[in-house]
Amino acid sequence: MLKWALYSALVALFVLHNDIWLWHDGALFLGLPIGLSYHILLCVAASVVMFLLVKFAWPEQLDGHQPEDDSQ
Amino acid sequence: MTIAIIFAYLILVMCIGLLSHRLFRGTGEDYFVATRTIGPFVLLMSLFGTHMTAFALLGASGESYHNGIGVFALMASVSALVIPTVFFFVGTRAWAVGKKFGYLTQVQFFRHRWHSDGLGLLLFVVLIAFVIPYLLIGVMAGGLTMAQITNGQIPEWAGGLLVCVVVSIYVTYGGLRGTAWANTFQTLFFMTLGVAAFLIIVNKLGGLSRALQTISENNPELLIRGDRIKPLKLLTYTCIPLSVGMFPHMFMHWLSARRAESFRYPIVLYPLCIAAVWIPSVMLGVMGTIDFPGLLGPASNSVLVQMIGLYAPGVLAGLLAAGVFAAVMSSLDSQVLSIGTMFTQDIVLHYGFKNKMTEKQQVLAGRLFVGLILVITYGLSLVSNRSIFKLAVWSFTGFAALFPVVVAALFWKRSTKQGAAASTLAVVVLWGFFFAQGWTNPAYTVGGTGIMPVAVILAVSALVMVIVSLLTKAPPQAVLQQYFPTDKAGARKGIGQTSG
Numbered sequence: 162m163l164k165w166a167l168y169s170a171l172v173a174l175f176v177l178h179n180d181i182w183l184w185h186d187g188a189l190f191l192g193l194p195i196g197l198s199y200h201i202l203l204c205v206a207a208s209v210v211m212f213l214l215v216k217f218a219w220p221e222q223l224d225g226h227q228p229e230d231d232s233q
Numbered sequence: 234m235t236i237a238i239i240f241a242y243l244i245l246v247m248c249i250g251l252l253s254h255r256l257f258r259g260t261g262e263d264y265f266v267a268t269r270t271i272g273p274f275v276l277l278m279s280l281f282g283t284h285m286t287a288f289a290l291l292g293a294s295g296e297s298y299h300n301g302i303g304v305f306a307l308m309a310s311v312s313a314l315v316i317p318t319v320f321f322f323v324g325t326r327a328w329a330v331g332k333k334f335g336y337l338t339q340v341q342f343f344r345h346r347w348h349s350d351g352l353g354l355l356l357f358v359v360l361i362a363f364v365i366p367y368l369l370i371g372v373m374a375g376g377l378t379m380a381q382i383t384n385g386q387i388p389e390w391a392g393g394l395l396v397c398v399v400v401s402i403y404v405t406y407g408g409l410r411g412t413a414w415a416n417t418f419q420t421l422f423f424m425t426l427g428v429a430a431f432l433i434i435v436n437k438l439g440g441l442s443r444a445l446q447t448i449s450e451n452n453p454e455l456l457i458r459g460d461r462i463k464p465l466k467l468l469t470y471t472c473i474p475l476s477v478g479m480f481p482h483m484f485m486h487w488l489s490a491r492r493a494e495s496f497r498y499p500i501v502l503y504p505l506c507i508a509a510v511w512i513p514s515v516m517l518g519v520m521g522t523i524d525f526p527g528l529l530g531p532a533s534n535s536v537l538v539q540m541i542g543l544y545a546p547g548v549l550a551g552l553l554a555a556g557v558f559a560a561v562m563s564s565l566d567s568q569v570l571s572i573g574t575m576f577t578q579d580i581v582l583h584y585g586f587k588n589k590m591t592e593k594q595q596v597l598a599g600r601l602f603v604g605l606i607l608v609i610t611y612g613l614s615l616v617s618n619r620s621i622f623k624l625a626v627w628s629f630t631g632f633a634a635l636f637p638v639v640v641a642a643l644f645w646k647r648s649t650k651q652g653a654a655a656s657t658l659a660v661v662v663l664w665g666f667f668f669a670q671g672w673t674n675p676a677y678t679v680g681g682t683g684i685m686p687v688a689v690i691l692a693v694s695a696l697v698m699v700i701v702s703l704l705t706k707a708p709p710q711a712v713l714q715q716y717f718p719t720d721k722a723g724a725r726k727g728i729g730q731t732s733g
Contacts, residue, residue, distance in 0.1 A: 171314075171318060174314055175471065178306070178310060178471070179464065179467055179468055183458075184457065185457055185459060187453060187457045189445070192441055193441075193445075193516075194302050194457065196302050196303065196456070196458055197305055197515070197516075200305050201508055203310045204309070204310055204313040204505065207310075207313045207314050207504040208501055208502065208503075208505050211321070214321060215496075215500055215501060219497075220325055220326065220493070223328070223329045
């Protein structure tokens with residue numbers, strides 16, 4: 162359940178990346194044009210979601226996979 | 234003094250690469266993937282340094298000079314989302330199958346996954362062809378930086394040549410371990426120097442507020458996306474960073490990881506590293522319009538270096554220029570090494586020399602091919618005069634459009650070699666068509682709608698993969714069992730089942 166919630170958060174970030182509502186907005190936010198500072202905050206949010214993904218939805222059986230075929 | 238600092242830096246990087254040679258175990262696996270011993274921090278730095286090239290410094294600043302802050306959204310923040318996602322879902326699984334079967338290249342993986350020599354050869358040729366423009370921007374940027382920062386005392390041809398020589402020396406002797414070490418140092422160096430350049434130049438311009446005020450008075454459209462970047466362009470640029478899933482050099486670094494856990498740092502910290510590099514690049518590109526107005530087309534490639542020369546002369550200029558070199562070489566080294574590895578493993582050994590060459594001879598073959606590719610790339614750099622940003626985007630477009638191949642290989646049991654081959658050929662044909670359109674019109678988008686060609690090629694590639702796979706015979710069960718094993722109860726226990 163948590164895994165799917167985190168996947169959904171990731172999809173939400175992709176949607177939020179297309180910030181058409183800020184397209185012509187030249188206001189300053191955090192000392193930078195808002196069209197830039199918004200996307201910087203999106204990078205921070207991406208890092209947080211990635212942290213939660215590796216913490217709670219890490220793929221299993223990666224390190225422990227034993228060879229079944231030595232043909233290579 | 235500037236030249237002395239740059240040369241001192243180049244010698245230092247060579248020494249790091251050569252130092253790693255002392256740990257060389259004399260085997261092909263050690264030369265090509267450092268015997269899969271790279272830990273989390275070096276993996277992060279080598280992946281990031283490999284990925285961030287002249288594109289992220291000179292390309293980003295040059296493009297922002299023309300199109301403003303929107304360039305950050307086009308490439309940086311979307312990469313911060315897409316790339317860690319690809320590492321999480323694709324990179325970890327590619328590492329797992331690489332470790333399981335002992336792969337050194339991605340072609341080995343695709344060839345074995347679909348049991349097809351022809352497909353392996355096709356992918357080898359296509360991947361090498363797409364990586365050439367990527368190599369090219371590194372050599373171009375090296376020449377450009379050296380010429381600008383020395384006021385032409387060292388011409389562009391000499392700067393490009395110097396980059397090729399230094400990289401070939403430490404890659405030749407250090408292999409992947411040397412490359413990873415050098416990349417770690419260079420990545421830390423260019424990240425630090427990028428931030429330093431930003432702070433120094435902004436300070437000289439009278440502070441951030443004053444600089445932004447000047448821009449808003451003269452070029453207010455650079456502080457918004459406005460009409461220069463259409464919403465569909467932003468949306469379809471999302472496809473471009475998928476290229477990271479098919480870059481041969483990134484695949485090679487994935488394989489070098491000691492454990493799957495080593496991916497955790499890169500996945501979490503990659504978005505922050507991207508922001509740290511791209512914010513200064515984009516802002517300095519926009520600020521370049523204050524002192525260097527009127528640069529046309531590819532002339533803006535050098536705006537960052539020109540600003541460094543104007544606002545931070547002497548020792549600082551040398552250090553900052555070395556930072557640009559660091560970004561360039563940290564990518565170039567991995568790219569040439571991956572090409573050498575592919576040639577050795579996928580051509581020389583695969584086609585009949587496996588029992589005729591010692592491991593040292595295998596390594597030598599890889600080194601010679603690296604030299605050949607560098608000579609070709611250097612030759613192209615002497616005649617190329619294109620935007621670094623756009624040249625890179627074309628290279629990324631090709632790799633991104635091949636993304637369905639790796640996804641199908643890892644996740645779709647029913648995918649077939651015919652599907653993968655048809656998908657690859659569709660990419661080649663469409664990429665060629667769109668590249669021809671974009672050659673005469675650098676601002677080309679599909680039908681002028683803002684849709685980037687990558688979105689169309691990617692969609693067709695995925696569709697062709699699905700249709701042709703479903704129309705052709707499914708792979709044998711014995712092959713699938715190797716990649717998608719099930720337990721006696723029939724439950725999937727394959728690589729990368731997720732918890733949670």
